[in-house]
Amino acid sequence: MEQMTKKETIALRDKHIGKSCQLFFRQDPLKIMRAKAQYMYDEKGDAYLDCINNVAHVGHCHPAVVEAGCRQMSILNTNNRFLHDNIVLCAQRIINTMPDKLSVCYFVNSGSEANDLALRLAQIHTGNRQVITLEHAYHGHLTSLIDISHYKFNLPGGPPQKDYVHVASCPDTYRGKYRDSDYAKEELSKLYSDEILTICQNVSSEKGEKICAFIAESLLSCGGQIIPPDNYMKNVYDHVRQNGGVCIADEVQVGFGRLGKHWWGFQMHDVIPDIVTMGKPMGNGHPIAAVVTTEEIAESFRRTGVEYFNTYGGNPVSCAIANAVFDTIEKENLREHALVVGEYLFDSCQILAKKHACIGDVRGVGLFLGIEMVKDRDLRTPDKATASYVLKRMREEHILVSADGPECNVIKIKPPMVFTKENVDEVVSTLDRVLKELRDSQQKSSNVKSTEVPSKEPRTRKSLKEDRIKSI
Ligand SMILES: Cc1ncc(COP(=O)(O)O)c(C=O)c1O
Incomplete structure (x- = not known):
């Protein structure tokens, strides 16, 4: 051509x-x-x-990743209703980087799909509907995610904020609602996390409902590369769990070792989410993403009796590529x-x-x-x-x-x-x-x-x- x-x-x-x-x-x-x-x-x-x-x-077009994808594409690509080693090995590799209680994987094709499934899992497991999200957050382009992405629904032409969506201030200590120029370090995490507690209390008193989920990136990218203050996530996770909700860590941008010391951003905050979503770097450009959760949440999902099927999620080619990404991160330190x-x-x-x-x-x-x-x-x-x-x-x-x-x-x-x-x-x-x-x-x-x-x-x-x- x-x-x-x-x-x-x-x-x-x-x-x-x-x-x-x-x-x-x-x-x-x-x-x-x-x-x-x-x-x-x-x-x-x-x-x-x-x-x-x-x-x-x-790195763009890394030879090991390209080779893994080409090789698998020349042998087989099909859906995950057939047994295949690539998907189980990929799940094992992800789980090996996670705290023990996060032991079950679902494979999808994009960060958006991962977050949509995470919300579904949270709703099914808790039986609740109310979602807490952060100001300026972006979690994906599906309708369910535009609804919880303040970065999008808050635009002049965006859809109106849904009644089950609650937005807490972005924990930005530089230009956010509470700043390090006005408050001591220890106060900042309390001030920001108290907003979440207030939302939980209001949901209970005004709607008579409990929380379904709190969703946040471990470091907020669209919000302007924000690093939440120490103990913020710990406090928030406590408030959310005490009010019936689960905590979702969106690692689509910052996961897979970008932060250096940790595989995942939530590890920086010393918290263990109930659901973790990942995507972007996972396939080095190839569309593959995943949701990781606990056995309890996966069991609630199973008990619905509704089969989860995703035509492309976890196919042998995508998983060969993700496995090669893991290999390369490790081999090249x-x-x-x-x-x-x-x-x-x-x-x-x-x-x-x-x-x-x-x-x-x-x-x-x-x-x-x-x-x-x-x-x-x-x-x-x-x-x-x-x-x-x-x-x-x-x-x-x-x-x-x-x-x-x-x-x-x-x-x-x-x-x-x-x-x-x-x-x-x-x-x-x-x-x-x-x-x-x-x-x-x-x-x-x-x-x-x-x-x-x-x-x-x-x-x-x-x-x-x-x-x-x-x-x-
Ligand atoms: C934090 C975060 N979550 C989810 C998504 C959605 O991922 P995708 O574009 O792969 O659907 C993005 C995309 O930019 C993102 O930045």
């Missing part, structure tokens, strides 16, 4: 692909033709450093790598924050990092324009980053796990140059004399190593 020009591709897309499907860099979208490890290549063969794709977890490179990235960005007043906060764990762009560090005023400028300029420099958060001012970095320290240096030095150029141009137009070092400190989480400060 002859290759289409970029213009032709855009024209055909405009004609036949739904306009709600939006592209990255809408003004001048990228046409990516191939990818390898942490690089993507456009139709001219130009390389882009990929800091966006947490899905290509072990990618969790340890994420820890080391993630720490280097975090430190480097904090150093950058010391130079640029527009960086209000740097937060992250492993290879999951957010940089808050602000107009004023004291007021923490979100600066969407600077974030958009950064995205555009970084792309011109062949580095792909994205922005998120309710104000779209948080630069997100969540690259394939094979990202190196050299890649960090490239990203940080380019960002440094881009921010300096922006500051210079703003100063030129306002005629203010340039000050290299901002007067106010950004929010910092830990002390920086002096030798690293000198290196940027």
